[in-house]
Structures are given as C-alpha cells and as structure tokens.
Amino acid sequence: MSPALLPALLGLTLVLPGAQALTCHSGSAMAVREATELPLTWTVGEEDCREGWGCQDTVMLLENGPLVLLVITKGCTQEEDQEARVTQHWATPGLSIVSYTRVCRREDLCNDLSSTRSLSTPPLPTFPGTVRCPVCLSTEGCETAPEVTCPVGHTHCYNGILQLRGGGIDAKLRVQGCMSQAACNLLNETRGIGPLSVSEKCTTNGTVPLTCQSGRLVSVRNATELPLEWNAGKEDCGEGWGCQDTLMLLENGPQVLLVLTKGCTQEEDHEARITQHREGPGLSIVSYTRVCRHEDLCNDLPNTVPLWALPPTAGPGTVRCPLCLSTEGCESATEVTCPVGHTHCYNGILKLRGGGINAKLRVQGCMSQAACNLLNETQKIGPLSASEKCPTKGGQTLTCHSGSAMAVREATELPLTWTVGEEDCREGWGCQDTVMLLENGPQVFLVITKGCTQEKDHEARVTRHQEGPGLSIVSYTRVCRREDLCNDLFSTRRLWTPPPPTLPGTVHCPVCFSTEGCDSPTEVTCPVGHSHCYNGLLQLRGGGINTNLRVQGCTSQAACNLLNGTRKVGRLSVSESCETDAFRTCQKGIMLRFKENLAKEPVEWDAFTTVKCDLDEVCQETLLLIDVGPRSLIVGSKGCGKAETPDSQTVSIHSGPPGVLAASYTHFCSSNGCNNASSTSVLLNSLPGPAAPAAGDLQCPACVQMSRFCTSSITVRCPKGTTHCYKGYISLKGGGLSSPLSIQGCMAQPSNSLLNHTNRIGPFHTAEFPEDVNKDLQSRAAPKDLQRGGASKDPHSGAAPAPYLAQVVGLGLSLALWCAVTSLLTLLPCDS
Structure with a gap:
C-alpha cells in the first residue's frame, strides 16, 4: 500500500505519545435489552491517558415501550472537567431518551458509573389510546417489528434512523415507536452527547439511508508502484441514495494517473463495470464504476487490482514522442521511442470534474492515430465529467x-x-x-x-x-x-486606501x-x-x-x-x-400579418405588454410592408431602441409600383409609452394612392413567405412598366425577430435591390440576397471552383455569398415555428 495515499484521502495527523498521567475506565458497548431487565450494570477495561487528559463517562439510554437501547463509552479525553450531568432529551411514555455525561481528573478511574440506576425511573401509569404503531430498536432492520397500542395522547408513529459515532461507537439504529407529534425530532436538536456525534433521519417509504465509503484522490504515480491500495472515510447518504465507486487509470509508459472518487449517489444500481476506453501499448485508459444499495459501505473497492495488468510488450517503432502526465505543465517532458504501430504524438488536456474532483491534466504520449480522441468519445465515467482539448501549435486552453x-x-x-x-x-x-x-x-x-x-x-x-x-x-x-x-x-x-482626514x-x-x-x-x-x-x-x-x-x-x-x-x-x-425618471417605459410587442391588400386596408397594431428601457434607449415602433400584388406581408415591432435622433419619424418607400412594393415606417420617441400607434395606417397614409395599371406582357412568379424559399408561388401577369422578375430573400434580425423573408414578384426599377441597399430599418438589421446577385458572384467564382473539381454553389442550397453570410447566421427558422412564436408574443394569430 502506498503510504502517501492515506493522508490524501483521510487527512491523517500523526501524534507523539506523551507522559503517563491518569488511568481511566475504558471501553464502549451498545446493546438492546428488554425493559424488564432494568437496571442494567456493566464492567469495562482500563487505559493510561496522556499527561493532562481526563476521564470521560458517557451513557445514553433510549426506552421504547418494551425495549431499551443502552450505549456506553468511557475513556480518556481532552475535554474540560464537568460534573455528572443527566439530560432528558425526550421524555414520554412512548419513546424517551436520557443521557449521562461526566469528565473528571481528581483521581484514577474516576469515570466510575457502572449502572443505569441514576438514569432510569419507573414508568408512569398510562392508559391505552387508539393508535397502534410498530415498535423496534435494531441495527439490522424492522421487517418483523411487533405492533403495540400507544399510550393515550400518542397519535403518531415514529420511523427513523439514529446515527451514533465517536468514542469507539459507529452504529446506525433503526427506531420505530409511539410519538406525541409528527416531527422528526426524537433527539430534540441534540447533536453531541459526550464524545458521541448523533444525527437523525426519518424514512418516508421504508428505505433505510445508507452509509457509504467516501473519499477522492488524483495522483500521478510510477507504474512500478502498482497495484495501489487506499483507505476511505464515510458519509451518510440521503434517503434512497446509493453508494458509488469510480476509479480511472491512465497509463502512459512509465507513469500512471489514478483518479478515485467514492461517495453517495442518486444513480441507479449497476454491477461493477470495467471499461477499456483506449488500449495500449502507448497511452491507455481503463475505468471501474459501480453503484450499490444492498448494504452500508458496499462501495468497497480497496485497490487497483481489478483494473491493472502488466502492459503488453511491443517492439520499438521509428517515431519519438515526448511523455508527460502533469497538472502543472510539460516543458521538461522526456522523449521516448514509441511502440511499433504508434506513429503519432498526442498532445492534449484532459479535464475531469465531479464527485469532488476538479482536475486539468496535461498529457503527451504515443498514439496510433492523429485524432484528438484519447477518451474514445467518453464524456462520463461515474460522477466524473470528462472532456478533452488538443491545442494547436502554440495554442493553449486556460x-x-x-x-x-x-x-x-x-x-x-x-x-x-x-x-x-x-x-x-x-x-x-x-x-x-x-x-x-x-x-x-x-x-x-x-x-x-x-x-x-x-x-x-x-x-x-x-x-x-x-x-x-x-x-x-x-x-x-x-x-x-x-x-x-x-x-x-x-x-x-x-x-482601497483609508480616506485622508x-x-x-x-x-x-x-x-x-x-x-x-x-x-x-x-x-x-x-x-x-x-x-x-x-x-x-x-x-x-x-x-x-x-x-x-x-x-x-x-x-x-x-x-x-x-x-x-x-x-x-x-x-x-x-x-x-441624473434625470428624475431615467428609464423610459415603452410598449412592447411583435406583429406579423399575411393577407391580401395590406397596402390598402389598415389593420390593428396593439402591444399588450410594456418594457423598461436602458439609460441610452428610447421607445421605437417600426413597420415593414412587402406587397407582391396578390399577397402581402406586414411585420411590426414595438419596444426600446437606440437612435441618433431621439425624436424622429420616417416613412421610406424602398421600391414602389409598378411591381413589388417595399415600404417602412420608423418612429423613435423619448417619452413614456409614446410608441402607441394603434394601426398600420401610420404607414399606409403616407403611401402613394393606388393606380390601376394595365397588364403588360411579362409574367413572373409572385410570393412572399417567412422562409429561405418560396414554396407557394403563383404566376401573375405583371403591370406595364415592369421589366424583370425579382427573386431573392431578405434576412431580418432584431426588434424581437430573427428570420429570413423569401420574395418573388414583378420589378420595374433598374436596381435589383428591393430594399435599395438599406441595411437597417428601425431595430431590424437587414441583409438582402437577390438571386441574380448570387448568380453573378457564383459565375465569377466558377472557374476557380471548377479548377478545384468543386461544383458551383446555389445560395439557396445553404451557402450564402461571403459578404452577407455573417449577417444571417442562425436565421433559418421555419414558417410554422416563427408564426407560433410571434403569435405567442403578440396574442395575435398568424393569418393564412
């Protein structure tokens, strides 16, 4: 066993023997007896104490109807003297607890209590009540506990576990009996009785809380030290929790990393599993995990024997790599000749977290492949979360x-x-x-x-x-x-420095x-x-x-x-x-309408909520209208925004009839609730009056749709004056929106930009992708692409032109989802 492991797990302290002083009665015992056997007596041994130490006497008596539990611990102590003290922690005709404690130094063997006479008193006469409860005092279980009629006034059945530790006692006692109240407080807030630490848990479903081995360790060792052994501490688990054992060994030539964690867990039981995450020779990782509930301290793996075996022998190859396992760094790593078949040098960082472990390990060694995959896709080992990074040359991850x-x-x-x-x-x-x-x-x-x-x-x-x-x-x-x-x-x-006077x-x-x-x-x-x-x-x-x-x-x-x-x-x-009312309160909401004649017939525009703006923000309301003839769309946003001119109102016609109409309304204002337009007429009233253009000879597909592609376009005869068909999409981001908008229709203006190269409309960031612009960019790139043997890329296949790509990352929402979200925010339906 490696002596360095024990202090790491348990925090041991070595002490030197002192000179002999007092001799004290010494011993500990715990027993369940029939109440008819009271008073009980006992004898114990003796021990010589260190200089200045005293003698302590501790007795606890738990009476439970026909049964009594006696706990005794005597011995040397550093505690100060105290006269004999009898404490009634709980006193009822049902369950009761009384204790005796004393510390003395006046003479040898002064801790001389040897009977329960001073603790037990004849029970008071009682009358039977109407409640019946099982009665049990046991370190095993209470499956066959007899049932008794409780005394009058005892209306609740107690079902708990007392944990007693210290003074040579380490016991978990199952208790059932009659109580006058429903509280889980048999100990009456007591946490210590002499050298005994006492705690209490009450079960709800009959399960007994477990005690598990507990400890954790991260250590780099020489492979010649394996197998390694350890001792662990203990911890009390929550009700229904189990005990877990997790061990990971990373072997790297002459060095081994050992990662060990034991303790309580909510995970389901599973038998011991040994997993070879990566085979040697060279770097290898193997782990052991287990979860159990069948008894206390069942997570009892004591050493590395189940995982460790002598590494297979392999002839030397031709590649040399640095070898390192370190939580510090690998500046002075030793270089070795890798085994045959290991043609790559691994250089990575493993991070292990969970189960009380938080470690970052620098690893260098021999691998059979170039991938950054030492863990072989493993991300979880028991309670440990494992991750891996391989810095590029000169890179680092902090x-x-x-x-x-x-x-x-x-x-x-x-x-x-x-x-x-x-x-x-x-x-x-x-x-x-x-x-x-x-x-x-x-x-x-x-x-x-x-x-x-x-x-x-x-x-x-x-x-x-x-x-x-x-x-x-x-x-x-x-x-x-x-x-x-x-x-x-x-x-x-x-x-900080103290202020001057x-x-x-x-x-x-x-x-x-x-x-x-x-x-x-x-x-x-x-x-x-x-x-x-x-x-x-x-x-x-x-x-x-x-x-x-x-x-x-x-x-x-x-x-x-x-x-x-x-x-x-x-x-x-x-x-x-320094304004009296620094934060403006503005109306907030999003609106979306698909409908015919939205350029002629106003619709309501209400916001059902408000929002407090930041210091440098004012209220804003913005509308964007796209009308392709047989169908139109209007998008609205109310909320907070930043504006160069705090109080301004703008109506812009980005492209107008004949053909596709794209128009917007933007209003910034600096008083509370001032973004209060109640209908789209604030935009429509500023648009040119509708004309009845005669039909021309040009035919185009017409569509406006919240997606990257038009899936429901119809062919229309364009009005006179239009010269070409528009096809493209616009990305909208901001003002509560993030979505592409696909448009097809007739167009008259010579520019192929429907928004006339506008990239900001109120809170909306816009990026436009006309199809022929994409085709032009594509045709200019085609010779270079063909030289590489690649195919030309359609922007609608998922690859947008580079100048626009950064503006539309993550905007590919479907129409159904987008409508669902916006309807929820505005309490208005997405009209079909």
Whole structure:
C-alpha cells in the first residue's frame, strides 16, 4: 500500500505519545435489552491517558415501550472537567431518551458509573389510546417489528434512523415507536452527547439511508508502484441514495494517473463495470464504476487490482514522442521511442470534474492515430465529467476564475475579500479580472466580474475615475494568459486606501447606494470643498452584471459626471443619468400579418405588454410592408431602441409600383409609452394612392413567405412598366425577430435591390440576397471552383455569398415555428 495515499484521502495527523498521567475506565458497548431487565450494570477495561487528559463517562439510554437501547463509552479525553450531568432529551411514555455525561481528573478511574440506576425511573401509569404503531430498536432492520397500542395522547408513529459515532461507537439504529407529534425530532436538536456525534433521519417509504465509503484522490504515480491500495472515510447518504465507486487509470509508459472518487449517489444500481476506453501499448485508459444499495459501505473497492495488468510488450517503432502526465505543465517532458504501430504524438488536456474532483491534466504520449480522441468519445465515467482539448501549435486552453457579484457594505468592513468558481476557456482566450469600488461616505459598493475573454493581455490597471473625499470611484482591470487562474485578485487591498482626514463643510447631502430606491437616505455633512449634492443613476451591464444603482452623495461640482466620461471598465459597460425618471417605459410587442391588400386596408397594431428601457434607449415602433400584388406581408415591432435622433419619424418607400412594393415606417420617441400607434395606417397614409395599371406582357412568379424559399408561388401577369422578375430573400434580425423573408414578384426599377441597399430599418438589421446577385458572384467564382473539381454553389442550397453570410447566421427558422412564436408574443394569430 502506498503510504502517501492515506493522508490524501483521510487527512491523517500523526501524534507523539506523551507522559503517563491518569488511568481511566475504558471501553464502549451498545446493546438492546428488554425493559424488564432494568437496571442494567456493566464492567469495562482500563487505559493510561496522556499527561493532562481526563476521564470521560458517557451513557445514553433510549426506552421504547418494551425495549431499551443502552450505549456506553468511557475513556480518556481532552475535554474540560464537568460534573455528572443527566439530560432528558425526550421524555414520554412512548419513546424517551436520557443521557449521562461526566469528565473528571481528581483521581484514577474516576469515570466510575457502572449502572443505569441514576438514569432510569419507573414508568408512569398510562392508559391505552387508539393508535397502534410498530415498535423496534435494531441495527439490522424492522421487517418483523411487533405492533403495540400507544399510550393515550400518542397519535403518531415514529420511523427513523439514529446515527451514533465517536468514542469507539459507529452504529446506525433503526427506531420505530409511539410519538406525541409528527416531527422528526426524537433527539430534540441534540447533536453531541459526550464524545458521541448523533444525527437523525426519518424514512418516508421504508428505505433505510445508507452509509457509504467516501473519499477522492488524483495522483500521478510510477507504474512500478502498482497495484495501489487506499483507505476511505464515510458519509451518510440521503434517503434512497446509493453508494458509488469510480476509479480511472491512465497509463502512459512509465507513469500512471489514478483518479478515485467514492461517495453517495442518486444513480441507479449497476454491477461493477470495467471499461477499456483506449488500449495500449502507448497511452491507455481503463475505468471501474459501480453503484450499490444492498448494504452500508458496499462501495468497497480497496485497490487497483481489478483494473491493472502488466502492459503488453511491443517492439520499438521509428517515431519519438515526448511523455508527460502533469497538472502543472510539460516543458521538461522526456522523449521516448514509441511502440511499433504508434506513429503519432498526442498532445492534449484532459479535464475531469465531479464527485469532488476538479482536475486539468496535461498529457503527451504515443498514439496510433492523429485524432484528438484519447477518451474514445467518453464524456462520463461515474460522477466524473470528462472532456478533452488538443491545442494547436502554440495554442493553449486556460482555466480562469469565473463569477460575478455586487454588494453594498459599510466602509468600516474594508478591505473585502471574495471567492469565485472556475471555467474552461476556448483556445486562445485569456482570463480577465474586473473590480469596481464606489466609496460614498459610510458606504461602499463593490462590483466583481471574472472569467474568460478574447481581449488582448494587459497588466493590472488601477484607475481612479473620481477622487474623494465624498463620492469616489476606483477600478481594477487585468487580462492575462500566462497560466491557469491568473485572474487572481481576491481583495480590495490594491484599490482601497483609508480616506485622508477632512474638515466638515457647510453643505448637507443625503447619502445612498441602492438598487431599489433612495426613499429614506441618511443625511451627512459634506467635506469642505464639496458644495453639491449628487443624485443620479448608474447602469452597469456585462460580465454577468446587470444592475441599475441609485446614487446620492457629496461632490465638488454640479455636473452629472460621476464616471468622469468612462463608458467601459473591463467587461462592464457603464452609463449614467441624473434625470428624475431615467428609464423610459415603452410598449412592447411583435406583429406579423399575411393577407391580401395590406397596402390598402389598415389593420390593428396593439402591444399588450410594456418594457423598461436602458439609460441610452428610447421607445421605437417600426413597420415593414412587402406587397407582391396578390399577397402581402406586414411585420411590426414595438419596444426600446437606440437612435441618433431621439425624436424622429420616417416613412421610406424602398421600391414602389409598378411591381413589388417595399415600404417602412420608423418612429423613435423619448417619452413614456409614446410608441402607441394603434394601426398600420401610420404607414399606409403616407403611401402613394393606388393606380390601376394595365397588364403588360411579362409574367413572373409572385410570393412572399417567412422562409429561405418560396414554396407557394403563383404566376401573375405583371403591370406595364415592369421589366424583370425579382427573386431573392431578405434576412431580418432584431426588434424581437430573427428570420429570413423569401420574395418573388414583378420589378420595374433598374436596381435589383428591393430594399435599395438599406441595411437597417428601425431595430431590424437587414441583409438582402437577390438571386441574380448570387448568380453573378457564383459565375465569377466558377472557374476557380471548377479548377478545384468543386461544383458551383446555389445560395439557396445553404451557402450564402461571403459578404452577407455573417449577417444571417442562425436565421433559418421555419414558417410554422416563427408564426407560433410571434403569435405567442403578440396574442395575435398568424393569418393564412
């Protein structure tokens, strides 16, 4: 057995023997007896104690109708002296618990209680009630417990498990009996009796909570040390939970990684499974998993014997690879000649999480293939989640501290410290640290955000955005890639210094930090030179932070510029407003209509909800109309948006009759609920009056549909003045929408852009893909494609032209799904 494994699992502490002092009675016992045998007596052995130690006596007596449980533990102790103490933890004619504890040092063998006479008393006379309960005291089970009539007043049946540990006792006792209440509190909140730790669980379905072996270990060993052995601790499981055993061995030439986790689990039982995830020679992985419930401590795998076998011999090949198993790095990896048939060098990172394990392992070795698949698609081994990354040459994948938090604290509590979690980053990403500290007289507001980032590295920066006394703001930002968890700031010490002494001025201001409101702020006397009261709102967004902070305090100037022009602090976007009502409330909703004559007949446009906007947003309402003649579509959006001109209204006719009509209405406004147009007439009233054009000779398919392709087009005779057929699609994204819009129809204007190259309509980002534009791009690329032996690509086959592709990624929603979603949001039907 490897002696280094035991401290890793159990945290053992070695002690040296001391000089002999007292001799104490010593021993422990537990027994179930008939109540008629009371009082009970006992004898025990003796032991010599360490210098300064005393003698302890602990007896617990549990009476349960005709049965009693006696628990005794005696011996040496470091506890302070206490006189004999008898405690009645629970006292009823049904179940009752009484204990005796004492610690003494006056003489040898002073822990001399040897009878239950001082604990047991004759039972009080009782009358039978109407409730019958099973009665049981057992370390085995209560399947054949006799049933008794409970005393009057005992209206509930107790069914629980007592766990007793300490002083040489380690027992789980099943208890059933009569109780006067339904609570699971037989111990009456008791957690310790002398050296005994006591706990209680009550079963609901008759199952007995298990005790399982518990421990975890990650260790790199020499292969010559195998097989390895270990000892584990114990833990009590939840009701219905089982015991799990998980062992993984990764062999890599002369080294072996051992990953072990034992404990409680909710997983279903399964017999022991040994899985060879990857065969050697070279790198190999094998695992053992088991889940059991048949008895306590059934997850009893004690060593690596079931998994380990001497690796097969193989002749040397021609490829040499570095060998490494390390949680640190592989800068000084040893190079070896790989076995024959192993023609590739593996270089990857394994991440194992779960079951108390959180490890990142750098692996280099010999493989028979070039794939980054050491785990052979394995993602789960017992409670372990396993993942794998193979950095490209010069690339790296970091693990960073990750988390976000905000807190208002008293300034007297500074410096503040914190802890966070971890996250695995994408290849090439770095770790970022962002901390912002606002001081405001007696209060401070702390904002923290940590995690992965694509930003370039920069050394730690401490920036004082606003100097005190009075209101002050300081921030810390850093981006690093030099090692895992390098974003390691965990205290305000680098940001905070005690404020310099100041003299009181003549101005009094309210002081407040709140995400709710400042209805009852504290008023303070401002420092000399601070002659203005600040009253504003800070909005913080990004890095897991999304908050609006109301701030009041003392400043030296009247401007609304607490942030001193700052708009970005690390991952945080920050903005500021000193308006009384900083956040506008706007109507919110999406509308979609397919119907004939939408260019002539207005339809209702209602929003059934409202939304609060960000500081730099105003209300918006936008309509887009596409009319191809026999069929038309109108899309509407109400909500918040950003506008260069806060109050503006625009109607645009992007392409007009004869042929396809594409028109839009956009309205931005800066008062609450001002985006309140109730029908599409706000657009229709600005369109040119309809004419009755004579039919021409051109025929075109006509269609407007929410999809990439028209599936229900009809052929129409185009009006005079049209010169060609339009066929293409427009992607819409924003304003609550994300979908392609397919259009076919007659067209007169010489440009083949239905939207006249417009790429923004209100909140909608638009990208247009006319078919002949795609064909033109395709024809220009065809010779190069044909030289490679490739086929030309139709944009409707799923490949859009490169200039437009980035704008439409992820927009391929089906008509049925899109209609379902928009109908839900607007409470309006998708008309057929």
